[in-house]
Amino acid sequence: MGLELESRPSDSPYIERVWRSRSVDVGQMTSVAMPLCDLVFWERHGRIRASVQGPESKATLAPVPADATFFGIVLSLGTVIPHLATERLVDGALEIPDLTRLSVWIKGSAWRLPTYDNAEGFVDRLVREGVIVRDPVVAAVMDARPPAISQRSVQRHFVASTGLTQGAIRQIYRARHAAVLLGEGMAAVEVVHQLGYFDQPHLSRSLNRYIGLTATRLAAADQAEPVSLLYKT
Secondary structure, eight states, rough: OOEEEEEEOOOOEEEEEEEEEEEOOOEEEEOOOOOOOOOEEEEOOOOOOOOEEEBSOOOOEEOTTOEEEEEEEEEOTTEEEEGGGGGOTTOEEEEEEESSSSSEEEEEEEEEOOOOSSHHHHHHHHHHSSSSEEOOOHHHHHTTTOSSOOOOHHHHHHHHHHHOOOOHHHHHHHHHHHHHHTTTTTOHHHHHHHHSSSHHHHHHHHHHHTTTSHHHHHHHHSSSBBBOOOOOO
C-alpha cells in the first residue's frame, strides 16, 4: 500500500511545512532532493526515535521501516540548528539519541515532544532559546529584499546555512516544481516552456538527478514506488 502521507503549510517563518505519514507494506521510497533540514520523529513497535535530516542534493532510494508512523517539521530555507553545522548534514542525517515518549533532549535541555498540530509552538520555544535561528541574509533574499552586500557574501550565507549554492538550490526547486506539474497532468513540452528548461532532454536529466523518476512515471496515476514529500511552493 505504500506511504499514507499528509502535510500542511505553516505560517511560521521558521517552518516550510509540517507532515505526517504511516508506512504500510513498503520497504523503500524515492527520496527526492530538498535543500531544507527536516526534524523527523517516528514510532515503531512502541519505540520512538528522532533525527535531523539534512538537505538532500540529489534523489536517492531510502529504506522505510515497516508499520511505522512518522511526523516531520521541514524548516524553512536558511533556518538552521547552529550547533549541528548544517553543511555537514548534506545528504545525511543525525539521530537524536535522548528521548522518551514525552520529551526529547536537545542541546542540554529536555523539550516536550511536538505533534503535527503544535509544531509551531515547539519551534517557537527552540527559537526563543537560540537552538534554532534563521540566517537574516537568506531570509532577506527569500523575501525579495536583497541585502546591501556583495553576491559573493550572499553566496557564503547560503552555503553556510544549507550546504548548497544558490544555483543548486534553484535547480532543485525547479525540478520539484516540474515534478508536481507533471504529476498534475501537464505535458512535458509545456513544463519545459513554463520553467525555462532548454529542451526535454534537459528536463529529463534534471528529473533523473533531483527527483529520481522520469516524466512518464511522474505522470502515471499509480506510482509503483512511494515518493517523499512533493508539494507546490
